[in-house]
Amino acid sequence: MLEAGLSESVFLWSFIKGTDGFHDDVQRSRKERVVEMKRLAWTQKILLLSMTGVGLTVAGCGGEGGEGPIVAPPAPPAEYADKHMPAGWWADEAKAEEGHKLFIGGTNPDVNCASCHGKDGKPVKAGARDFRVNDRMKLYSDSVWFWRISEGVPNTKMKPWKSKLSEEDRWKLVLFERNFGLKGKEWDPAKKEWVSLGSAAPAAASAAPAGDTAVPAGGAGAPATAGK
Numbered sequence: 001m002l003e004a005g006l007s008e009s010v011f012l013w014s015f016i017k018g019t020d021g022f023h024d025d026v027q028r029s030r031k032e033r034v035v036e037m038k039r040l041a042w043t044q045k046i047l048l049l050s051m052t053g054v055g056l057t058v059a060g061c062g063g064e065g066g067e068g069p070i071v072a073p074p075a076p077p078a079e080y081a082d083k084h085m086p087a088g089w090w091a092d093e094a095k096a097e098e099g100h101k102l103f104i105g106g107t108n109p110d111v112n113c114a115s116c117h118g119k120d121g122k123p124v125k126a127g128a129r130d131f132r133v134n135d136r137m138k139l140y141s142d143s144v145w146f147w148r149i150s151e152g153v154p155n156t157k158m159k160p161w162k163s164k165l166s167e168e169d170r171w172k173l174v175l176f177e178r179n180f181g182l183k184g185k186e187w188d189p190a191k192k193e194w195v196s197l198g199s200a201a202p203a204a205a206s207a208a209p210a211g212d213t214a215v216p217a218g219g220a221g222a223p224a225t226a227g228k
Helices: 002-061 093-103 141-152 167-182
Strands: 185-188 193-194
Touching: 093 167, 141 167
Parallel strands: none
Antiparallel strands: 185 193
């Protein structure tokens, strides 16, 4: 009887310990699940923040190439539609150099295109047009380019510059900026495309208006920032 009692006691003790072990395993399993769930939640938050950051970067820079998909720009309004580079300017390196000085702020301190577009054509500010992208810029006629410089681009940081620059100076900027992505090219109004320098069909190109001068630096209505 004593041995039987001892055996039963040992059995009960083992059962109780086994039950305790089972509860310990259950508790441990619950804790592990909680830790795993917290870890998963943090991972999801990190992924969400990363995706948001990427989205903001793309949105801030305009998407592909920092500017969104490559599409043709809108046609210029009637007052600009028939404006073209003054005759003989496409191959005029002296005019292009004057455009370069304007671009980097060397002529008029209030006009510094490079502050947004970069001295080497690589934009330094989000949303600035990258003139080096040939596939995009070849869709811009000289009329559109001149129009954008003159009137700016709505809903962007690109301001109108016609109050700060004479018509001649705006054409000089077109002439210089063309070199970033379309060097050795000129706009052919007849073919409505960029062609090799000197191969455009003769056309009645626009001449700069006589006596057209820029508004003095700091004049009324001058924009504060550069852009295209």
